[in-house]
Amino acid sequence: MELIVDNATKIYKGQVKALDDFSLKIDRGVLGLLGPNGAGKSTLMRMISTITKPSSGSILLDNKDVVKHPNEIRKIIGYLPQNFGVYPNLNVVEFLEYLAAIKGINGKIANKRINELLELVNLSDYRKRPLRGYSGGMKQRVGIAQALLNDPKLLIVDEPTVGLDPEERIRFRNLISELSGDRIIILSTHIVSDIEASATDIAIIKKGRLILNKSPEKLLNEVKDKVWEGIVSSDMLSELRLKHLISSTVQSSVGVKIRIISATKPDFNASPVTPYLEDAYLYVISEKKVGTIV
Amino acid sequence: MSTINALYHIMKADFLERVRRYSFIITIAIICYIAYKYIPSKEHGYITLSLSGYRGIYNSAWIGASFSLVTTMALTLAGFYIIKNSIERDEKTKVGQIIASTQIKNSTYIFGKFLSNLLVMSFMVLIIIVLAIIMQLVRAEDTAINLHQLVAPFLFSTMPVIIMISAVAIFFETVPFLRKGFGNVVFFICWMTVITLVTISVFSKDVDNTNPQIKNEVLGISPIIVDMVETAQVQCDDYRGGFQLGYRQVTNLQTFVWNPSNLYTKKLIFKRMIWAFPTVLLILLTTLFFNRFDYSTKKILKGQIKFKTKNKNQEYESKSLYSNETILLTPINSYSNSFIINFIRIVKGEFKLLVKGLPKLWYLVFLSLIVAQFTTPINTVREYVLPLAFIWPIILWSKIGVNEKYYQTHQLIFSCLGSNTLQPIASWMAGVLFTFLAGSGAAIRFIAGGLWIELGIFIIAVLFITSMAFALGVMSTSRKLFQVVYMLIWYIGPLNKAYIFDYIGVNDESVLNGQYLYYLIAAILLLLIGLVIRRWQVVHN
Numbered sequence: 108m109e110l111i112v113d114n115a116t117k118i119y120k121g122q123v124k125a126l127d128d129f130s131l132k133i134d135r136g137v138l139g140l141l142g143p144n145g146a147g148k149s150t151l152m153r154m155i156s157t158i159t160k161p162s163s164g165s166i167l168l169d170n171k172d173v174v175k176h177p178n179e180i181r182k183i184i185g186y187l188p189q190n191f192g193v194y195p196n197l198n199v200v201e202f203l204e205y206l207a208a209i210k211g212i213n214g215k216i217a218n219k220r221i222n223e224l225l226e227l228v229n230l231s232d233y234r235k236r237p238l239r240g241y242s243g244g245m246k247q248r249v250g251i252a253q254a255l256l257n258d259p260k261l262l263i264v265d266e267p268t269v270g271l272d273p274e275e276r277i278r279f280r281n282l283i284s285e286l287s288g289d290r291i292i293i294l295s296t297h298i299v300s301d302i303e304a305s306a307t308d309i310a311i312i313k314k315g316r317l318i319l320n321k322s323p324e325k326l327l328n329e330v331k332d333k334v335w336e337g338i339v340s341s342d343m344l345s346e347l348r349l350k351h352l353i354s355s356t357v358q359s360s361v362g363v364k365i366r367i368i369s370a371t372k373p374d375f376n377a378s379p380v381t382p383y384l385e386d387a388y389l390y391v392i393s394e395k396k397v398g399t400i401v
Numbered sequence: 402m403s404t405i406n407a408l409y410h411i412m413k414a415d416f417l418e419r420v421r422r423y424s425f426i427i428t429i430a431i432i433c434y435i436a437y438k439y440i441p442s443k444e445h446g447y448i449t450l451s452l453s454g455y456r457g458i459y460n461s462a463w464i465g466a467s468f469s470l471v472t473t474m475a476l477t478l479a480g481f482y483i484i485k486n487s488i489e490r491d492e493k494t495k496v497g498q499i500i501a502s503t504q505i506k507n508s509t510y511i512f513g514k515f516l517s518n519l520l521v522m523s524f525m526v527l528i529i530i531v532l533a534i535i536m537q538l539v540r541a542e543d544t545a546i547n548l549h550q551l552v553a554p555f556l557f558s559t560m561p562v563i564i565m566i567s568a569v570a571i572f573f574e575t576v577p578f579l580r581k582g583f584g585n586v587v588f589f590i591c592w593m594t595v596i597t598l599v600t601i602s603v604f605s606k607d608v609d610n611t612n613p614q615i616k617n618e619v620l621g622i623s624p625i626i627v628d629m630v631e632t633a634q635v636q637c638d639d640y641r642g643g644f645q646l647g648y649r650q651v652t653n654l655q656t657f658v659w660n661p662s663n664l665y666t667k668k669l670i671f672k673r674m675i676w677a678f679p680t681v682l683l684i685l686l687t688t689l690f691f692n693r694f695d696y697s698t699k700k701i702l703k704g705q706i707k708f709k710t711k712n713k714n715q716e717y718e719s720k721s722l723y724s725n726e727t728i729l730l731t732p733i734n735s736y737s738n739s740f741i742i743n744f745i746r747i748v749k750g751e752f753k754l755l756v757k758g759l760p761k762l763w764y765l766v767f768l769s770l771i772v773a774q775f776t777t778p779i780n781t782v783r784e785y786v787l788p789l790a791f792i793w794p795i796i797l798w799s800k801i802g803v804n805e806k807y808y809q810t811h812q813l814i815f816s817c818l819g820s821n822t823l824q825p826i827a828s829w830m831a832g833v834l835f836t837f838l839a840g841s842g843a844a845i846r847f848i849a850g851g852l853w854i855e856l857g858i859f860i861i862a863v864l865f866i867t868s869m870a871f872a873l874g875v876m877s878t879s880r881k882l883f884q885v886v887y888m889l890i891w892y893i894g895p896l897n898k899a900y901i902f903d904y905i906g907v908n909d910e911s912v913l914n915g916q917y918l919y920y921l922i923a924a925i926l927l928l929l930i931g932l933v934i935r936r937w938q939v940v941h942n
Contacts, residue, residue, distance in 0.1 A: 210818055
């Protein structure tokens, strides 16, 4: 299975360009879609999910244009939007049964799968309770369950860890890893750690344009020998911010532990360290490469 | 000073947010169209404000007063529904949460919202005044503009009511059980009652409308009506009384000059100002009801114990982790084979969505109305029970076609295989089944009695109600439009037996005229319009 976004542009009312001549080829595996807020990640996902159409360009699934034939993608998609609601007077089983019917899933298989998914997201004990009483995290789990209802070959999850507590986030990341295989999973986030463990490919979007599309290893190569750590005094910090791209700062009893991304050795007692994906992301996304306050 | 500053900014932000919406522009366009049709020329063959076939020439006094009369009647009803979303918007956009965490006093917030309502309504009145001037010049029966005579009826008749409605809208938004659909119905009943009481009060001793009296009534329309009738009696020899507001065909239109010199005396103006007191009291009362966007306190009034155990909004405590066990998910290799079985499953889901979530008392009344259809004489069923059964579920019907946007599930649903046609048709079908259920007693009686025409009209009514709910819901993505339009049609048709609007067949005249056929066509058209709009929404969301 192959999904191609070909020169897609999306212009909203008021001439706001959310995506600008965007092209991307997506194969099996987990694609981590990274970018700052407002980069166009959600627009891209909404377009692939057939929720909205591109203003120009096309989206091809195995060479079939899904803009013209949206049902081709709707048959195989599982979509978890960034913001979604639930019907407050239904319980979770009724809600999932309803969505399963709209997705066209066979009734008996749907019932079986609903039970399994409720076990998976640990909502079995609340199956008879109206959804109005669910917390934000529980609703997010309902969203995850509905996205997996039809055993999707293409799973699109937009900011899936919003509203989940730290433990739930870890479990969700593991779940994504387990689900990959012969599926395409597109996971959009601006939190790098969400995709660190599971992404087989990373695409970075900024201002509606694709900045980079590489494997995590190749992305890390971008900052090889460019990440430095050292201890500096608080007074030096402002000066260093003007000169370098700072990835993190941690206060300690001896000063501020600082992590810098720089092609050359900084002019203080810094040592080279192993780069993280977050360093690479910052390096790619930063325009000036210096002065970023994290 | 800071309070005034806060008031000003609440009013300004709310006003700008409203007038910059497309719906407001559409409302203004509708007002312009109605204003044009409201002042017909002599050649048009109809009048809208008639004294038994007479009307005043279109001078400033007549134009101002007639526009003021219709503005008072229309804005007290439609205006209420237009402005009754001020606090709701803050709740939906979550701005209310931010406001609640600030130092602003409840009274300041409520008064600011009241002022915003008033500003929106006044803005509409101002547009109507401008339209009145334009229409006077367009019809050109008397082109001399007398601003005092044109504006005075708006100022002294319309504005006091507008002020009151601005406060009533805030009150309805704040009192928990009046906030949503039930409140819309309650207001409509209140409006009908006030209109009826004012009419009875002004024409109390006079069934033929020949001698109306000036009363201190809330709408402030009696001084205009009395002066118009008295002038017509002096100027028009064969005028024998009568005053009608609304569309009326005339073949032999006659005019007279209505130019009142002193319509609003100081005493009268003072009496109109007295109506400000209940408004102030209502605003104060609203402040007491305002919960500052904290809906966890919703049930406190019903008792602390119930609140602790059965608070609807209380969140369940949940296990925070995903299952620790390894769960094997059943693979899905094929989709539902039977289209019909799948469609039935969606209808079932839509039906549940429709009927769930109302208080037990509502279902009790609903069932009582079905039982009454079996137990009362068939004529009573046709004239009274069925019309009641066809107004009681108005809140449920208004959910049809709206749920996806209302509950923000549209992104989940619009990305599904059946979102284009299957789901919207299923939603309509669930509405049809439910409406059949609401009138099932009558339907069985019609079948048992061999009343096939009545049964046919009943089926058409079922289709018409559901299609209208579906189309207006999809079109407006709001429950309010259907509630208001349907209540108006029900009030004029089945309740007042005006045969043109009698979609249930209460009036024999409507049955004889074959009115039901028009409603069948309307039902089909509305369904198609709804489906086309929904398809467009799915594609262009």
